[in-house]
Amino acid sequence: MAEKTIEIEVLRYDPEKDAEPHFQTFTVPYVEHWVVLDALTHIKDEIDQTLTFRWSCHMAVCGSCGYTINGEPHLGCKTFIREFYPNKVRVEPLANFPIERDLVVVQDDFIDKFADIKPYIIREHHNTIEEGTYKQSRAELIKFKQYTMCINCLLCYSACPQYGLNQEFYGPANLAMGHRYNTDSRDEGREERMEVLAAEEGVWGCTFVGACSRACPKDVDPAGAIQQIKIAATNDWMKEKLMPWGKK
Amino acid sequence: MSRKPYVRPISKTWWLEKPEYTLYMLRELTSVFVGGYAVVLLVGLKRLGEGPAAYEAFLAALTSPLAIALHVLALLFAVLHSATFFLAAPAALPLQIGEEKVSPGIVAGAHYAAWVVVSLAVFGLVVWR
Numbered sequence: 001m002a003e004k005t006i007e008i009e010v011l012r013y014d015p016e017k018d019a020e021p022h023f024q025t026f027t028v029p030y031v032e033h034w035v036v037l038d039a040l041t042h043i044k045d046e047i048d049q050t051l052t053f054r055w056s057c058h059m060a061v062c063g064s065c066g067y068t069i070n071g072e073p074h075l076g077c078k079t080f081i082r083e084f085y086p087n088k089v090r091v092e093p094l095a096n097f098p099i100e101r102d103l104v105v106v107q108d109d110f111i112d113k114f115a116d117i118k119p120y121i122i123r124e125h126h127n128t129i130e131e132g133t134y135k136q137s138r139a140e141l142i143k144f145k146q147y148t149m150c151i152n153c154l155l156c157y158s159a160c161p162q163y164g165l166n167q168e169f170y171g172p173a174n175l176a177m178g179h180r181y182n183t184d185s186r187d188e189g190r191e192e193r194m195e196v197l198a199a200e201e202g203v204w205g206c207t208f209v210g211a212c213s214r215a216c217p218k219d220v221d222p223a224g225a226i227q228q229i230k231i232a233a234t235n236d237w238m239k240e241k242l243m244p245w246g247k248k
Numbered sequence: 249m250s251r252k253p254y255v256r257p258i259s260k261t262w263w264l265e266k267p268e269y270t271l272y273m274l275r276e277l278t279s280v281f282v283g284g285y286a287v288v289l290l291v292g293l294k295r296l297g298e299g300p301a302a303y304e305a306f307l308a309a310l311t312s313p314l315a316i317a318l319h320v321l322a323l324l325f326a327v328l329h330s331a332t333f334f335l336a337a338p339a340a341l342p343l344q345i346g347e348e349k350v351s352p353g354i355v356a357g358a359h360y361a362a363w364v365v366v367s368l369a370v371f372g373l374v375v376w377r
Contacts, residue, residue, distance in 0.1 A: 015253070098253035098255045139347045142344060142347055142349065161262060161263070207276070209269070210268075211268055211269070211272075213339070
């Protein structure tokens with residue numbers, strides 16, 4: 001009996017030769033336990049070594065292999081080809097980012113904005129070794145733990161139509177990461193972080209489509225984080241404008 | 249080696265490409281109907297201030313087939329707005345009791361229950377006053 005095969009349709013783009021991207025179809029062996037990343041690796045190793053794509057851990061931890069798979073943003077290492085067999089699998093780069101080459105997108109915009117939201121603990125006073133560590137209860141940890149699961153895979157940016165339409169928008173993962181530090185009991189940087197988070201291109205660029213949270217492979221729920229920042233920003237505004245005497 | 253990143257255009261009909269985007273746009277559209285209905289109420293209030301004859305004429309106008317059709321449409325959009333609003337509530341209002349997170353189903357369910365109770369109360373006021 002002939003070996004089972006499956007067609008993988010990949011969006012190719014060579015900046016040195018192509019004016020625009022085009023699809024190329026590869027026929028690869030159908031192996032039940034293969035994920036899309038295995039099929040791409042087979043193409044690169046056995047058929048066309050010029051095929052370019054990012055990947056690293058192959059276990060949904062590094063966040064490198066985000067692609068658009070049959071129209072939806074997914075991790076290549078977490079999406080089995082058996083979900084599509086016998087139909088073909090169409091693999092494109094993540095939407096809403098410029099294509100550098102083949103499946104590799106330009107991430108600069110996301111990375112620049114990531115620095116702006118100060119994704120680290122800010123302290124007014126740093127404990128000395130004698131003063132000890134910053135203690136945190138389990139209840140305080142649970143408040144923000146889900147947001148620490150973000151692997152910066154950018155699936156949420158690819159799912160978000162607002163980021164596609166307005167590239168000034170800080171986007172789901174960055175805003176969720178800001179919320180992660182704002183809700184960390186050890187952090188004291190909320191005020192400086194809110195300058196970015198509560199700006200027009202911060203949480204107010206979000207119209208709560210909710211696609212980011214549905215796309216997230218780690219159940220981070222960035223849409224929820226953004227709505228919570230909106231409520232916090234509104235409370236800040238009311239305290240400042242309507243109750244100036246309450247300002248510290 | 250020179251770089252030449254390719255930016256893909258976004259079609260004007262992007263919101264028709266996925267059901268979740270279409271549902272989102274329908275939800276955005278609900279504001280037009282909710283706002284429109286508020287205008288109808290304000291006009292009614294104005295007519296009431298102008299005297300009984302003006303108010304009776306306003307009520308008569310509401311019984312026209314077109315007015316009824318618009319009201320049914322506004323009701324459908326208002327229900328869509330409310331249903332999706334309460335479904336989204338747990339994301340915006342996460343509850344945590346001690347070390348346990350309250351299930352999103354309970355938060356949404358409480359909102360739906362309150363919605364039904366208030367709707368029934370309003371319905372009762374209108375029908376049995």
